[in-house]
Each structure stands twice: as structure tokens, then as C-alpha cells.
Amino acid sequence: xxxxxxxxxxxxxxxxxxxxxxxxxxxxxxxxxxxxxxxxxxxxxxxxxxxxxxxxxxxxxxxxxxxxxxxxxxxxxxxxxxxxxxxxxxxxxxxxxxxxxxxxxxxxxxxxxxxxxxxxxxxxxxxxxxxxxxxxxxxxxxxxxxxxxxxxxxxxxxxxxxxxxxxxxxxxxxxxxxxxxxxxxxxxxxxxxxxxxxxxxxxxxxxxxxxxxxxxxxxxxxxxxxxxxxxxxxxxxxxxxxxxxxxx
Amino acid sequence: xxxxxxxxxxxxxxxxxxxxxxxxxxxxxxxxxxxxxxxxxxxxxxxxxxxxxxxxxxxxxxxxxxxxxxxxxxxxxxxxxxxxxxxxxxxxxxxxxxxxxxxxxxxxxxxxxxxxxxxxxxxxxxxxxxxxxxxxxxxxxxxxxxxxxxxxxxxxxxxxxxxxxxxxxxxxxxxxxxxxxxxxxxxxxxxxxxxxxxxxxxxxxxxxxxxxxxxxxxxxxx
Numbered sequence: 001x002x003x004x005x006x007x008x009x010x011x012x013x014x015x016x017x018x019x020x021x022x023x024x025x026x027x028x029x030x031x032x033x034x035x036x037x038x039x040x041x042x043x044x045x046x047x048x049x050x051x052x053x054x055x056x057x058x059x060x061x062x063x064x065x066x067x068x069x070x071x072x073x074x075x076x077x078x079x080x081x082x083x084x085x086x087x088x089x090x091x092x093x094x095x096x097x098x099x100x101x102x103x104x105x106x107x108x109x110x111x112x113x114x115x116x117x118x119x120x121x122x123x124x125x126x127x128x129x130x131x132x133x134x135x136x137x138x139x140x141x142x143x144x145x146x147x148x149x150x151x152x153x154x155x156x157x158x159x160x161x162x163x164x165x166x167x168x169x170x171x172x173x174x175x176x177x178x179x180x181x182x183x184x185x186x187x188x189x190x191x192x193x194x195x196x197x198x199x200x201x202x203x204x205x206x207x208x209x210x211x212x213x214x215x216x217x218x219x220x221x222x223x224x225x226x227x228x229x230x231x232x233x234x235x236x237x238x239x240x241x242x243x244x245x246x247x248x
Numbered sequence: 249x250x251x252x253x254x255x256x257x258x259x260x261x262x263x264x265x266x267x268x269x270x271x272x273x274x275x276x277x278x279x280x281x282x283x284x285x286x287x288x289x290x291x292x293x294x295x296x297x298x299x300x301x302x303x304x305x306x307x308x309x310x311x312x313x314x315x316x317x318x319x320x321x322x323x324x325x326x327x328x329x330x331x332x333x334x335x336x337x338x339x340x341x342x343x344x345x346x347x348x349x350x351x352x353x354x355x356x357x358x359x360x361x362x363x364x365x366x367x368x369x370x371x372x373x374x375x376x377x378x379x380x381x382x383x384x385x386x387x388x389x390x391x392x393x394x395x396x397x398x399x400x401x402x403x404x405x406x407x408x409x410x411x412x413x414x415x416x417x418x419x420x421x422x423x424x425x426x427x428x429x430x431x432x433x434x435x436x437x438x439x440x441x442x443x444x445x446x447x448x449x450x451x452x453x454x455x456x457x458x459x460x461x462x463x464x465x466x467x468x469x470x
Contacts, residue, residue, distance in 0.1 A: 139417040146413050150404050159467040160400045164414060167396055167460050171418050174449070178421035181445075182428060 011088050013230045014239045020230075024223030027216040034213035041206035055119040058112050060207055064214040066109035069137060072102035072218060076144075077169040080162035090226075092158030093233070095165065096148055097226035101218050103141035109134055129180040136175055140168045154233060252337040253345045260349030263322075274315045274354045275361065281307040282365050293370045300369040301379065301430035308358060308383060308426075309419050312390040315354040316398040316415065317408050319346065320465065324402050333469055340458035343465070347395050347458070348388075355387035371434075378433040382446060386426040389450040392457040393418050399464035421449055 010016045042060035049056040076095045083091035113131060114124045125131065144164055151157035234240050241247070264271055285303045286296055323329040323346075332342050362383055366376040397415035401407035429442035 136417050136420060139413070143414045143417065146410055147400060150401075150406055150410055156467055156470060160464065163396070163460060163464050163467065164400060167418070170456070171421075174421050175417070178424045178445070182424040 011090050013090055013093070013234055014237070016090055017227060017230050017243075020223040020227050024220050024227070027220035027223065031213050031216035031220055034209055034216060038206055038209035038213050041202070041209060046203045046206050047200060052120060055116065058116045060210045062109060062112040062116055063207055064211040065105045065112065066134065067211060068214050068218055069102055069105035069109050069134065072098050072105060073137065073140070073165075073172070074169065076102065077165045080165040083158060084162045084166070089158075089233075090230075092162060093226050093229045094222070095161065096158070097222045097229055098218075099141060099145050099148070100225070101221050103138065103145060105214070105218070106134060106138040106141055110138065127183065129176070129183040132179045132183070133172075133176045136179070137172070140172075144168070249337050249341055252335070253341050256332075256342050256345030257349045257352075260346055261352060264349070264353040270318060271353050271357065274311050275357045277314060278307050278311040278358050279361065279365065281310060283368070286368070296369045297371060297434075300366065300371055300375075301427040301434070303369075304362060304365070304379060304383070304430075305386075305423050305427040308387060309390065309416070309423055311358060312355065312387060312394060313412055313415055313419075315350070316391075316394045316411055319350050319395060319398045320402055321398075324469065329465070329469055333466060339462040339465065343395065343399075343458045343461045344454070347391050347461075350395075351388050351391040355391055359383045359387060375430060375434045378439055379430045382426045382429045382439075382443065385443070385446050385450050386422050389422050389446070389453045390419060392450075392453040393422070395461045396457055396464055399461045399468055402465070402468040422446065425449065 010019055038060065042057055046057070046060075048054055076098045079091040079095040079098070082088060083095065110131070113134070117126065118124050144161055147164055148157045148161045151160060231240060231246070282303055285299065289295060289299065320329060323332070333339060335342065359380060362380055363376045366379060371379070394411075394415050397411045397418075400414060401411045404410060425442045425446045429439035429446060431439075432442055433439040
């Protein structure tokens with residue numbers, strides 16, 4: 001029982017603030033180490049692909065960022081749901097803190113995808129189902145950030161953002177499948193992203209390490225951002241004014 | 249509950265009839281956008297026939313989005329929205345009534361006018377019929393989905409631009425299946441699958457969107 005209580009204690013911004021700092025530091029460290037290992041492996045250890053040459057190496061950044069972009073949206077929707085149901089302030093702050101990271105990940109995925117597509121498909125952009133739905137995901141992130149940014153009342157901004165996130169999460173599968181069927185109907189891009197996915201073990205390992213590095217990075221950035229958000233929103237409270245970094 | 253629904257629909261229709269220019273603005277926006285494309289692309293009838301489904305649907309999307317601004321705003325300003333929030337009837341039913349009235353005023357005229365514009369694009373009678381049908385079941389879905397965005401951005405500065413950012417990505421499935429049905433029918437593939445999907449989207453949004461809109465209204469009017 002007491003363990004439970006101490007866990008819920010962290011739903012209070014004041015209690016979470018130091019914990020977020022600790023998690024942020026540790027994940028930042030993990031991210032740096034894993035990125036170093038992962039980048040070394042992907043550039044020097046992983047063999048040259050017999051079909052795609054050296055250009056394939058961009059997938060070590062592309063795939064993790066694409067995974068993170070989708071995962072972060074789900075996490076945001078999860079926090080938004082918790083925030084709406086239990087009225088916890090911290091959950092909405094988490095959703096807000098994750099949004100820019102998610103948007104950046106989506107952007108990186110699109111950008112690196114274009115760089116990969118040019119040598120492989122001969123085009124910067126094809127209207128493939130995955131590309132298109134990733135682009136729409138980017139729009140959804142931007143919509144959320146814009147909505148939160150344009151409402152001054154934080155409580156209303158949180159709740160409106162939460163409703164938008166939940167509506168978006170219901171829509172994502174519908175959007176994905178509609179884009180997929182639209183694409184197969186048009187027979188536009190005959191290239192498939194999944195072709196020849198028999199990866200060598202070392203490539204897979206490098207990609208997994210990179211994925212964990214991106215994961216740790218996202219956690220670290222979100223934690224630091226949520227700390228800033230907490231400080232900003234709770235600036236009138238006593239505990240903030242007593243913080244050593246604030247008093248200085 | 250049903251009488252409240254009826255009253256809301258009748259009231260909104262009456263209000264719309266008192267301000268006819270609002271209705272005409274949306275309609276003429278649709279007409280102008282559709283007429284602009286041949287001017288930009290060229291009067292080649294083969295090309296026009298090819299792009300017609302896309303043009304009509306994108307124009308319908310934009311027209312429906314522009315009309316959203318007025319969906320709740322007037323009621324929000326004069327305080328009658330607050331009375332609706334306090335009413336004993338479920339808010340989602342009242343929202344559904346408002347959306348229905350809104351669609352009758354802004355969506356239906358567009359559907360009825362589309363055959364005329366279809367002739368401008370040299371579409372066959374069968375294609376025009378399919379297009380009318382897709383617009384008939386697609387535009388209510390647009391109004392329903394858009395109502396969520398309208399409710400979320402109620403009374404925010406720059407709400408008009410914001411609502412497009414929120415709502416247009418959510419409109420994409422309707423656009424795909426709506427334009428897809430017309431295209432599939434025109435190319436002889438048969439658009440039954442697309443029409444079923446469009447119907448499914450309409451049903452789903454009729455069930456879920458009023459609830460989300462009601463939640464958003466409560467947040468916005470707090």
C-alpha cells in the first residue's frame with residue numbers, strides 16, 4: 001500500500017520535478033553512449049548492402065525516428081486520456097512536453113526518407129502509403145502544437161489538446177488504411193518499402209541500438225521539457241521559489 | 249429529447265434563413281473554386297474530366313471548412329450556447345441537431361449544385377450521379393468531423409486558420425473515398441467499395457463526433 005502511495009506521489013508536479021531531473025540525466029547519458037555505439041556500428045561495422053550500396057545506412061536513423069514518431073503520438077494520447085479522466089495536471093504537461101519531440105521525429109523520418117528514396121527509387125518523394133500517412137501524422141502533431149499554443153488558459157489548452165489527441169488516435173488507423181487503399185487503387189508507386197527485408201544480424205543489432213538511443217533521447221528531452229513546463233506553470237508557488245536554481 | 253432535437257434544427261434553419269448571405273457565401277465559394285481550376289490548368293476537356301472528382305471534393309472540403317466558423321460562434325457570442333450546456337437534454341443530441349441544420353444550409357446546396365458544375369467539366373450523367381451521391385453522404389461526415397474542430401477553437405484568436413490545421417488532416421479519409429468512388433465509377437471499376445467505406449465513415453462520425461464535440465464545447469465554454 002505504501003509503495004503504491006509513493007508511486008502516485010509523483011503525479012504531483014512538485015514531487016515529479018526532481019525525479020524528472022534524475023530520469024532526464026540518466027537517459028541523456030544512455031542516449032549519448034548508445035548513439036556513439038550505434039553510429040559507430042552503423043557506419044563502420046555493418047557491412048555494405050549488396051543491393052543498395054552505402055546509401056542504405058541512412059535507415060539506421062530513418063527507421064528509429066519513424067518508429068518513435070508513431071510511438072510518441074500513442075504515448076501522448078495515453079497521457080491525454082489519463083489527464084482527461086483523472087484531471088491530473090502532470091499528464092497534460094507530459095503530453096505537451098512530448099509533442100515537439102514527436103514532430104521532430106516525424107520530420108526526421110520524412111527527411112531521411114527523402115534522402116534514402118532519391119538513390120533507391122530515383123525520386124525524393126513518392127506517394128507511397130507509408131510516406132503519405134507519415135506526412136499526415138506530421139500535420140496532426142503540428143495541429144496539436146498550434147492548438148495548445150493559441151489557447152492562453154493552460155487548463156483549457158490541456159483539455160482541448162487532449163480531446164484533439166484522442167480524436168486523432170481514433171483516426172490514425174482510418175487514415176492509414178484509407179491512404180493504403182487509395183495508393184493500391186492508383187497503382188502509382190510500385191516500389192515497396194518492405195522488399196528484401198532479410199537483414200543481416202549486425203545490421204539489425206545496429207538498428208536496435210539506434211532505436212534505444214532515440215528512445216533514451218526522447219525520454220531525456222521530454223523530461224527536461226516537462227521540467228521547464230512545470231517551472232513555468234507553477235512559478236507562483238512556494239516550492240518553486242524555494243528551489244536552489246530559481247533562488248539563485 | 250427528440251423534440252429538443254427538432255427544435256434546435258428548426259431554430260437554426262430559421263436563423264439561417266434570416267441571414268441568407270451566409271448560406272450563399274459558402275455556396276459561391278464552392279462554385280468559384282471549382283471554376284478556377286480550368287482557368288489555371290487549361291480548358292482541355294480530357295484533363296478536366298480526369299481531375300474533376302479531385303477538384304470537386306477538395307472544393308467541398310474547403311467550403312465545408314470555411315463554413316465551420318459560424319457553427320457555434322454566434323451561439324457562443326450571444327450566450328445561447330451556455331443555455332444549451334445547461335439544458336437537461338444530452339448535449340450531444342443538441343450538437344447533432346446543430347450539425348444537421350448546418351449541413352442542410354451549407355452542405356446540401358453544394359450537393360444540389362454539383363451536377364451543374366459537373367457539366368462544365370464534361371462529366372457523363374452516370375458519373376455526375378455518383379458524384380452527387382458521394383457528396384450527399386460525404387459532406388455530412390465533413391460537417392460532423394469539422395464540428396469537433398469548431399468546438400475546440402471556439403473563441404480563440406486566429407481560430408479560423410487553426411481550425412483548418414486541425415480538421416483538414418481528419419478530412420483525408422473522406423476525400424480519398426469520396427473522390428475515389430467517382431474515379432472508380434468513371435473508369436468502369438465500380439465504386440461500390442468506396443461508397444460503403446464512405447457510408448461507414450458517415451455512421452462512425454455520426455456516432456462518435458457529437459460526443460467529442462460535446463466534450464470540446466464543455467471545455468471551451470468553461
